[in-house]
Amino acid sequence: MNIVIFGPPGAGKGTQSKYIVEKFNLFQLSTGELLREEITKNTKLGQEISSIINTGNLVSNEIVGNLIEKYLSDEKFKNRLIFDGYPRNLTQAKSLNEVLKKNDQKIDIALKLTVSLETIKKRISDRKNLENRKDDNEKTAIKRFETYENNIKPVIDFYKQSNLLKVIDGEGSVSEICDEISDIIKRIKGWLWEIRQYKCDGNTNSLIYGSYCRDKHSTE
Numbered sequence: 001m002n003i004v005i006f007g008p009p010g011a012g013k014g015t016q017s018k019y020i021v022e023k024f025n026l027f028q029l030s031t032g033e034l035l036r037e038e039i040t041k042n043t044k045l046g047q048e049i050s051s052i053i054n055t056g057n058l059v060s061n062e063i064v065g066n067l068i069e070k071y072l073s074d075e076k077f078k079n080r081l082i083f084d085g086y087p088r089n090l091t092q093a094k095s096l097n098e099v100l101k102k103n104d105q106k107i108d109i110a111l112k113l114t115v116s117l118e119t120i121k122k123r124i125s126d127r128k129n130l131e132n133r134k135d136d137n138e139k140t141a142i143k144r145f146e147t148y149e150n151n152i153k154p155v156i157d158f159y160k161q162s163n164l165l166k167v168i169d170g171e172g173s174v175s176e177i178c179d180e181i182s183d184i185i186k187r188i189k190g191w192l193w194e195i196r197q198y199k200c201d202g203n204t205n206s207l208i209y210g211s212y213c214r215d216k217h218s219t220e
């Protein structure tokens, strides 16, 4: 099972991803973290990334695409990824689908966390004290919120059209949100598993038999 989680900065994507990873034995792929790792290395690319992140804008699709590429073709992560903060625009969403398809995978759920700007400002100021991220100041937070809003609508529509979108109220407590997400994942896992059982045990001549059975173990 591969999951996408998105929401504005401070919505709790990272926190929730970490819980989901533990609960469902998945791997978190956070593009924000990969970018910050690159900054820590202090390479030329890292410096370029730093200057973009600090303004609250998006890093180029090419840079982010290159950073995640190797994880998508790695058997270790196959059908076990939670994409935290990726995709952030329609180009990334389409490109993710294509690369996954090439690697015989797909997205199974797209989780959208909704949070108001007021809550975000509060959470980011709390996080600033804990994590000391350079982009966690109010001015950059507002810019990042606007960047998110300006780019995310087509991504929402993209996943809505594929019937993968689940909207979650991100204003609740960490554990409330976690429970809600867990229920969604369990339901979808059970549903996928049932279909696959049926296809695998019931109709072996089905055209989709092959791919259902191939995926069966990776989603259990």
Ligand code: AMP
Pocket: 009, 010, 031, 032, 033, 035, 052, 053, 056, 057, 058, 059, 060, 061, 064, 084, 085, 086, 087, 088, 092, 144
């Ligand atoms: P995050 O940790 O997800 O809040 O991301 C921090 C910053 O990294 C964002 O404000 C963007 O500047 C950059 N970033 C993270 N993920 C992406 C992405 N998928 N595409 C472009 N920029 C990204």
